[in-house]
Amino acid sequence: MNFTESWKWYAEMFQMNIKILEDDTVAERMLPYTGNAPQKRHACIAINLQGGGGFEIWQYSERTPQPIPFTIHIGDLGIFAMKIKCLDAEKFHQEISAKYDKVSPVVNTPDGTKTFWVEDPWGNFFQAVEFPVVYRNMKQLSGGALGVMIGVTDIERSLAVYRDILGYDEVVYDKTGTFDDWSMMPGSGEQYRRVLLTHSQPRQGAFSEIFGKSYIELVVALDRQPRKIYEGRYWGDPGYIQLCMDVVNMKELGAFCREKGFPFTVDSCPGDIRFDMGDASGHFTYIEDPDGTLIEFVETHKIPVVKKLGWFIDLKKRDATKPLPRWLLGCLRWNKVKF
8 A cells, every 4th residue: 555645545545634643764663573584665644534433554664564365354364444424424435436436325223324436546445334423523424443243253252252251241133044245255155243332431532522432343254264464464465454442541551451361562661761753652462362463552642732832732731531631632623734
């Protein structure tokens, strides 16, 4: 993928155009997933102010990325699709279809929610899901990330991470069979078990209100042996490399994950050293789910609001569990990227 070309596409299609940070340095702390060698990369984090999770758009600066050597099918192990918020599925479908052709018809999910699919120019699948909740009205139909679909080998074993650690404890549906809403995707005619999870408790933290409610859908392929999407490839190679969670109290989380049998595999701040990423700073760690899918935890310490004015949000000087004021996060609209 080309970094600028990709970001421009996601900004045009999904309005992921508010820059939180951009960084073009060496990733020195991901050695377990980058061939035990530091790798230079260009990355950004972008959000949509109507609410939802952000995108981290990523490209190696020097190493040649290794593409997926096979066609990803539903249920292959790892993140195989992302869910995107939209206010009105029919209207958003018309908007996307007017400027892009790899779009499915509007259909219903197993719980009756209107949805449609988009395959981006690089083979990544997005499920636009009708979710009429807005954080800040930007007069657009799309929001940010609503969740992901993850291929696993065993639902119950995976719940040890997604339910017991991440807190996705509420089952929206648990269905087995073939599914019409997947007709655009490779492998759609096969049998699957799919379990849609959400969290029964509201999230806490500085960004909890803008991120809002989210979903994780676990999928097991029943008719074939699924393939591991990142087998033999590096973190940062094309595809959905990780699921990222905003957290507070990383030390306590580390002890909790160890107790559950999923210790951190990467820790950016051993000994409490400071970690900077461009104009932002924080503490990140990783665990793996039972099938090796990467889950990143980020405890944010500082982000820029208006860099030119030297205006930053210092999250270390406030109650980490309380959401930031809406007027303050609204000021991030001044960081809108124009291509």
